[in-house]
Amino acid sequence: MNITWDEVTIDRLHHFEKVLPLYDLVFPIEVREPHEVFMKGLHSAKTRKPNSFRFLVGLDEEQLVSFATGHYLEEVNAGFIVYIATNPKVQGNGIGSKTLLKMEELLNQDAKTAGNPNLETIILETETQDMVHTKEEKENCVKRNQFFERNHYKKVKKFKYLQPPLHQAHGPVPLNLFIKSLQGNESSIETIKKIIHAIYKEKYYLVNGIDEQVLKDSLQKMEQD
Template sequence: MTLEFRDLTADPADLALLADFYRHYVVEFPDPDERESMANMVDYLRRKPVGWYGRNNYHIVLAIRDGVTVGCSVSDYLAEPNAGVIEFLLVTPQARRGGTGRSLVAKTERLLDNDAKTSGNGPLAHVVAEINDPRAPSDVPDNLDPVTRALIWDRWGYQGLDFPYTQPPLSSGQESVANLLLIVKSFLPDRLDPGAIQLVVHEYLRWAMRISEPDSSADYRRMVDYLRGLSEMRTLSLAAYVGVDPSQPLHVHRLTDANDPDLAALRSCYRRAFGKSPLAVPESEFERALTDVGGYHLWTLRGSEDDDVEGMVSLFGFETAGLCGYVALEGRLRGRFRALVGRIECALLRDRPTARGWYVEVGLHTDPGPFLAVGFEELDVDYRQPGVDELVRLLFKPFGRRYGPVSLPVSELRVTLAEIMDVVYHAPLAPEVLGSLDGLEFARFR
């Protein structure tokens, strides 16, 4: 079964193929704010033969197997930054796992490289693409698990660009999209710098999104302000970002009931880490939560599937946020907390895609440094666990990357803390906690 590629034109036969495939596109892009209209795609194709793009170019490539379209990519060549943009790339569910995606992205990259050479710019410098950030809240369910997608693009040689990318509205009836990650594959790495990325975004908005004056977009201006403050363009390993770093392997096993053979090892790990802590709970609470609490995660951690248990995690997922009850890393797993944070955030967002972040309770005699180093902030509240006399540090982290001060509405904080007290401790929220929040619109941090 040979896979063929068709770079569409405005020919009626090609437009008919595009119209037939557009129904897959609508399904695969459930967020209407991310979706390009069929009318715009047709218009872009019709502009090509009359020279509207100048030295730039535009491609809609269909992947066809045995007469059936099984994939599609839409891409732009931008001459000014000598870069390509893959606006979207999808493979129908029935054709996945067979190399179709890899072949399609390679074909798209070759077309963009040919555009670069035809324009007189020499070899293509970079290709960028948008993916849903697997560690960002979303109001619209994704068509593909965002972690799976990130790992696929990682295998194809792409990295995340570490800046607050936002897609401006594509039309007057659409909204900005902030839960995206701009990714890049560089063919000339020495030329990847903040100025180059700014130029790519500028031209992408201008030619693909038809924003004739990108500086008129508040979203674009915020991106520019951030990029201009960078001395270098930082990138993210997509695999490491979701906690799957080959250099720091971490095997996670989720317990589902009290008969799991890992439970004894988890209890031993918990006892070693928290047995003498005033914040410890009876070990029977783990079994109770597994049985009675929806959205509860209880994990054992290993370096690999065949290793002994060297860590444990307990997590609660609530409507607006998650709570890490306990986390312990021993032996060879020490130093792998950052990878674990990626796993935790992806897991909590799978359960509650609209949740904004997560909390952790830390005893006054426990070093909060590891949490602060990955983006947590300590809340300025008089927080106690029921039945525990001493104050407890309550830390909060928004999911994913952070580029500025944490903004946490007090109304949201009250709801989450009430849920924590009810579900975890079977107690009401203490008056002193409520009192420390009175009169505030946003939470204060120490």
């Protein structure tokens, strides 16, 4: 399969609508953001430099095979991958790993644009088995975690991570947090917590528009646990 890569930007939205059905299919409602949040992220890519938002699309001719989104966080020189998914029709061809590597490449470019030699860390959230609803979703959850481990991401086990509520009717959502150090050294808990604070600020406050007090409460609850 010959994958070609393209990016959705605020000025180039021609693949945007193609991604949304796959996004809605793959991710549980608890971690699925309203579609307009993507648009806010694309706007932020223009206004928050050297912070960035990447919306990567993988194509085989005109067929969508994968997508990924992520933020570069200049304050901590880290990348935050928000979503990554492969079209179920073409899974098993190494597409997920290729998509992940391409996203890492783009985030590393952002780090260099910000004046750093290289990106230091990449971090991501993924659902836990407790939040899935069907046997198929549970199997997919296990496969997703194994996928990240194969790609050299390590699960953070020293504290329980909470994603702030994406929907007003829900509270904070316990998720697995995976991290990959690109410099060969293991990230300390203090470093991980600094990255989480940057994620809460750049992603969940400035892009998602979650109330500041809600974010403070989520951080406080996470640190207490």
